[in-house]
Amino acid sequence: MRSSDSLRKTYGETLVELGKENKDIVMLEADLGNSTMSSLFLGAYPERYFQMGIAEQNMASVGAGLALAGKIPFINSFAVFASGRAYDQIRSSITIANLNVKICGSSAGLSDFGDGKTHQSIDDIALMQVLPNMTVLSPCDAVETEQMVKAMVENHGPMYIRINRNDLPVVTDASEPYHIGKMLLMVEGTDVVIFATGVMVQKSMEAAAELAKEGISARVVNISTIKPLDTKALIAFTEGVKGVVTAEEHNVIGGLGSTVASALSKSRLPIEMLGIEDEYGTSAENYEILLKHYGLESEDVAQKVRDVLK
Amino acid sequence: MKYSTELIKDLRLKAIQVRSNILEMIPPGKVGHLGGSSSAADFMAALYFHAMRVNKNDPKDPARDRMIMSKGHAVLVQYACLVELGYFDREELDKVKTFEGILQGHPDMDRTPGIEAVTGSLGQGLSVALGMALGLTLDKSDSRVWAVLGDGELAEGQIWEAAMAAAVHKASNLTAIIDLNGVQATSTTAEIFPIENIVEKWKAFGWNVLEIDGHDMPQILQAIDEAKAYTAGPTAIVAHTIKGKCFPFAEGQAKYHNAAMTEEEYETAWQCIQNMKSEVEA
Numbered sequence: 001m002r003s004s005d006s007l008r009k010t011y012g013e014t015l016v017e018l019g020k021e022n023k024d025i026v027m028l029e030a031d032l033g034n035s036t037m038s039s040l041f042l043g044a045y046p047e048r049y050f051q052m053g054i055a056e057q058n059m060a061s062v063g064a065g066l067a068l069a070g071k072i073p074f075i076n077s078f079a080v081f082a083s084g085r086a087y088d089q090i091r092s093s094i095t096i097a098n099l100n101v102k103i104c105g106s107s108a109g110l111s112d113f114g115d116g117k118t119h120q121s122i123d124d125i126a127l128m129q130v131l132p133n134m135t136v137l138s139p140c141d142a143v144e145t146e147q148m149v150k151a152m153v154e155n156h157g158p159m160y161i162r163i164n165r166n167d168l169p170v171v172t173d174a175s176e177p178y179h180i181g182k183m184l185l186m187v188e189g190t191d192v193v194i195f196a197t198g199v200m201v202q203k204s205m206e207a208a209a210e211l212a213k214e215g216i217s218a219r220v221v222n223i224s225t226i227k228p229l230d231t232k233a234l235i236a237f238t239e240g241v242k243g244v245v246t247a248e249e250h251n252v253i254g255g256l257g258s259t260v261a262s263a264l265s266k267s268r269l270p271i272e273m274l275g276i277e278d279e280y281g282t283s284a285e286n287y288e289i290l291l292k293h294y295g296l297e298s299e300d301v302a303q304k305v306r307d308v309l310k
Numbered sequence: 311m312k313y314s315t316e317l318i319k320d321l322r323l324k325a326i327q328v329r330s331n332i333l334e335m336i337p338p339g340k341v342g343h344l345g346g347s348s349s350a351a352d353f354m355a356a357l358y359f360h361a362m363r364v365n366k367n368d369p370k371d372p373a374r375d376r377m378i379m380s381k382g383h384a385v386l387v388q389y390a391c392l393v394e395l396g397y398f399d400r401e402e403l404d405k406v407k408t409f410e411g412i413l414q415g416h417p418d419m420d421r422t423p424g425i426e427a428v429t430g431s432l433g434q435g436l437s438v439a440l441g442m443a444l445g446l447t448l449d450k451s452d453s454r455v456w457a458v459l460g461d462g463e464l465a466e467g468q469i470w471e472a473a474m475a476a477a478v479h480k481a482s483n484l485t486a487i488i489d490l491n492g493v494q495a496t497s498t499t500a501e502i503f504p505i506e507n508i509v510e511k512w513k514a515f516g517w518n519v520l521e522i523d524g525h526d527m528p529q530i531l532q533a534i535d536e537a538k539a540y541t542a543g544p545t546a547i548v549a550h551t552i553k554g555k556c557f558p559f560a561e562g563q564a565k566y567h568n569a570a571m572t573e574e575e576y577e578t579a580w581q582c583i584q585n586m587k588s589e590v591e592a
Contacts, residue, residue, distance in 0.1 A: 026448070050444065050479065058471035061434045065441020068419075068427060071448070073441070089468070092431035093438055097419055 012037030036106040060089035079105030079121035109249035111165035120281030126254025140201035147178035189219035200247035206298035243308030325355035331390035346384035349491040349551040358391040380435025381460035433466025462494030477516025491553035524549025
């Protein structure tokens, strides 16, 4: 069981827990194990832990080889390097062959606030979801992270999980059954639906509470499986609303917003997308400064809702 | 001599058969990687028909040895071996690189029995082979993994990442064979991107290195056995070869890295096969 609200710690702890029974789970990392928390696995099962050095491309293809040998490799790095640095290796070695390699993009989005633009991933969802066979997961809290990691082990195929570096409040229910692809209704509402992922789920829930005071009823749906997108469920969640808002900590190009918009292209509903407006990150002394700067606060979500209803 | 005359003769004939299978796949007018496939034909024959544990009835037999063509464009030589072992019908050779065939332009494990991974984007196969080797070691398997690398491919940085990692993790069940034919797609490696001191480089990266004439069957067999016997880490066999070996018009020519032969060249090529066969049989 998880010991904190930290997504990354929960990620590492869950794999240690699963690794006890499932001897096929192996962990690979590129000298960032203390950040990704893959290092917890080293303590528990040193023989199944592979330090691959600062060489993400090799790590990705080695992961492919381990999968071909019947293992369930988890390869770990910061989201920028896990997805971008090893892109062709993920494409050629892993996804073309549809191999059972799990990729952990840690410190995703702007969550590595201090390290700045080279280390903040605004494009990883886009890169990963365009690859055939790839599943793209984006948990909103530690509870969902634990459920997802279990599902990643249980289900075959290449998967990418995007993990926030910072502790986030728990907003999902651990007793609620989970499966990959599931869309979760977080707040019931009738005027607008907000499709959110990652940290933006809680921001959207806060926005819904604010909007209620203005007499606007906003439905909030957590889309934590960005691919494969459950289009039927997505359309069902637009039932009766007058507009759609998407919210993500990622470039508005190629992320959740454009994916939802394309899935709803026949709906004729107005759609507003909230995300990072096609620019790179920057250093800051804390995460909140960045969320505010890039317009990813609950008030920004609320404003998009007002805009879409205009 | 450690290896019997019969074995050497048999493997030489097999290598000639491998080259003739390659020719079958690329009739006049059909573009194919003749050069890098024929340079690798001798050591591939030694591996597939002598050294490797193979099972055509169960291509996924856990006890098999694995072959990864990191220089995936030269997969014709692997197809030429696999067909000879009965992994698929000979008719497939005519359908290489066609929509209906099972023999893709680059290695595809989903389409072709006996192909172990997806390779072709250069530089990645050695890493995949390393992953397999590490997985086999975890399972306490005594299966080996063989990876064939091109010398042009050594320009890929990932090769050296894999080289370091294999040494760090002491992957003694992994052998890399470097097909040092000196020619890449557009010119010689010396002109395009001269990576000197190949043997010293692999040594410096922590590998056991063996240097051989890649067309000399006893030397090939000796190196394979030494690689198998070495248990302290991975072995690299640096095989000096000739691109397009056996076909004079193509030998050492970048043009035949990936080209179509003319009718005349094709006829000459078959003549070369015949001559070589008579030579070995005598």
